[in-house]
Amino acid sequence: MPSLSALNAPHVVVDWGTTSFRAVLLAADGTQRDRIETGDGIQFVEKGSFETRLLTLLAPWLSAEGALDIVLVGMVTSRNGWIEVPYVPCPCAVEDLAKGTITRTLANGSRAILLPGITDPARAPFPDVMRGEETQIVGFGLDRDATLVLPGTHSKWARVAGGRISGFRTFVTGEFFALLTQHSFIARAAAGSESAGEDMGAFERGIVDGAPEGAEGDAMLSLVFAARTGMLAGKLAPGDIRDYVSGLLIAQEFRQARNCGFFARGERIGIVGNDGLNRRYAIVARHFGLDVMDGSDHAAIDGARQILAAAKGDLT
């Protein structure tokens, strides 16, 4: 792991996504000193005006501190953002990510350091990709061999081994959940019951029904129909449906990840992220016989600082 002692001055980490701009000002030791959050997502920024917009948004800090190192992660590093930073192939260590950064010196002398995403060329039928989650994985730590899951619209399962991210795979679980509960026969069945609040009992029933042992557990296209047949059988109420389907789909994700070799019963798994799904993923993980290591809420910032430290080590 790179020494964070390379960070001997305040610095900024910016998560600049499609719909929002979120920046933190950090002391050299990582203490958060200030935050700026706005709705200036990259979709609202014209090609060619990213630098100006960045300097404007961070003007309060830059006036007070002078030139700063500004680490940028998120869609700002994609084809639709400021500068497309090529994916770094797995297996990769922090140093590989640092080498994959693109650095620009800005008008006021600050340095923008754009972080790369990563790709897994071993994945079939096409190389898999992530952009942002690799920084969270670094923040979680590459010093323990482990399987990590990062819940989300497009969940990422990754293997860490020998101080590197050795491979990963995307599961579009969150997207399927949104599609089913907003637009499908399930949405119609659950209509009008949204105020019922969270029902963890229904969630746990979904886990059990969503990943039965035996080959029938692989029949996901069939298993989700239980959301309808359960209602017809009088065993599910409209207010149960959202949480039942949530449990069913996350259990399917774990079953499929297990079949892909990501874990076996009795192992430990790290759950990384802060999108509100960690608790649900932890419940499912325990159902699959896993020990859970909870990731810090600051994994993204911690990871960005480590990559910055490694990049500075290269530069100085």
Add this chain to the structure above:
Amino acid sequence: MPSLSALNAPHVVVDWGTTSFRAVLLAADGTQRDRIETGDGIQFVEKGSFETRLLTLLAPWLSAEGALDIVLVGMVTSRNGWIEVPYVPCPCAVEDLAKGTITRTLANGSRAILLPGITDPARAPFPDVMRGEETQIVGFGLDRDATLVLPGTHSKWARVAGGRISGFRTFVTGEFFALLTQHSFIARAAAGSESAGEDMGAFERGIVDGAPEGAEGDAMLSLVFAARTGMLAGKLAPGDIRDYVSGLLIAQEFRQARNCGFFARGERIGIVGNDGLNRRYAIVARHFGLDVMDGSDHAAIDGARQILAAAKGDLT
């Protein structure tokens, strides 16, 4: 199989669904003499006024022919329709379906015969259901032991054995296809390319990528992400996406059905239905080493006639 000689007079078969009303007037021997199709779906009919609406819609035939036997299938037999006809449990023969019908004598002396749906109580976690497809299965024929697939929004896979429908399972493949191509990241990727027309090459690539051998083939939540990574890798064009995803999902359906025991390589399969998907399902079936028996376009009418004949045998 019941003798169709019980049908010694003209009769009517009505498929009355949520959004449409479709009736055919048949001679005793099954020859189609006339059709009436309107937009009077059951959602536009008030509870209590189904009989009046039916007699009004069929007035031209009833004036000319007098009282007729009128077989009704579709959502008109559901909780939201005219009369809820209870599901008949599998395994079931034509005679069981005939016994499950509900008959009403109408104001002009005609008889309305509402056909039941069927349920498979052996299915976990809840009994599976169909309403309408069982009539198509009867029309295809129960005299050959076989696995049948009825493609659709909610595809049905059924086993026919010993002259009975022995069991079945629903796969929501068509619904997933619509959700993914209308509302998801895939919809956004394919936007603007809808006029490209059918691309069976992309469809066949989807089949291969959608059901690889080995445990990774079970990871459907991951496999569909290939629609994005294939574009990022420059291997899929926006115009390919719809057909690629169609192939991928139908191949997943076959893989899952195979894992559930519906078929093995080298067997024969019947493809029943007329929703335009039969050709695609036949291509995927051959990819899985199956011999295809094509169902007639008239399976629903043929089945309704057989159940009517059996019901009349009971009544007379």
